[in-house]
Amino acid sequence: MAHIDYFFTTLSPFAYLAGTDMEKIAEKHGATVTYKPLDIMALFDRTGGTRPSERHPSRMEYRSQELLRQSKKRDMPLNLRPAHWPTNPAPSSYAIIAAQDAGTGDLGQLVHAILRACWSEEKDIAQDEVIAECLTTAGFDASLTNSGILKGAEIYSANLEEAVAKGVFGSPFYVVDDRERFWGQDRLEDLDLHLSGKL
Numbered sequence: 001m002a003h004i005d006y007f008f009t010t011l012s013p014f015a016y017l018a019g020t021d022m023e024k025i026a027e028k029h030g031a032t033v034t035y036k037p038l039d040i041m042a043l044f045d046r047t048g049g050t051r052p053s054e055r056h057p058s059r060m061e062y063r064s065q066e067l068l069r070q071s072k073k074r075d076m077p078l079n080l081r082p083a084h085w086p087t088n089p090a091p092s093s094y095a096i097i098a099a100q101d102a103g104t105g106d107l108g109q110l111v112h113a114i115l116r117a118c119w120s121e122e123k124d125i126a127q128d129e130v131i132a133e134c135l136t137t138a139g140f141d142a143s144l145t146n147s148g149i150l151k152g153a154e155i156y157s158a159n160l161e162e163a164v165a166k167g168v169f170g171s172p173f174y175v176v177d178d179r180e181r182f183w184g185q186d187r188l189e190d191l192d193l194h195l196s197g198k199l
Helices: 013-017 021-029 040-047 057-074 090-102 107-119 128-137 142-146 149-165 185-195
Strands: 003-008 032-037 173-176 180-183
Touching: 003 021, 003 149, 013 057, 013 107, 013 185, 021 032, 021 185, 032 090, 032 107, 032 149, 040 149, 090 107, 090 128, 090 142, 090 149, 107 128, 128 142, 173 185, 180 185
Parallel strands: 003 032
Antiparallel strands: 003 173, 173 180
């Protein structure tokens, strides 16, 4: 059985545009998934990436065009300049880690709800009430918002180290069986083909 390590940040518009397609692909192939939210800015610093605020205007203009094209292709509403971005991704990441440990709801729906709250619903995903609403929507106990913060911080930090060790440098990033790597929501078709044995 294949296993997917899913590295991402809850601040990523491209992770938002992935929707829940990765989950559908994993279910189709009977693959297991471990969600690994991480500090994307630290990852950029560690792997030669450039923080968005430091990128050349031409790169940021292209990013905006691509985001709008992808959102139209996916028929997913997206605000290029969310009211609460950037914000602190740690609280939502800790909640995802706690929810994964609890295992009682739909983790894919939780991750997507948090991303949607940021990129479509103009909500601050660093706020407890926003995170609690996302948890409830995905079938988790809202109290997970404030549970396991110390453990969440430790795993959040460990996810960054693991990402660097596995050659991850962006979000969303999918690593299959510690070997094959797929970067970006536009590579989900390739992930599907790989799990089908065609790539």
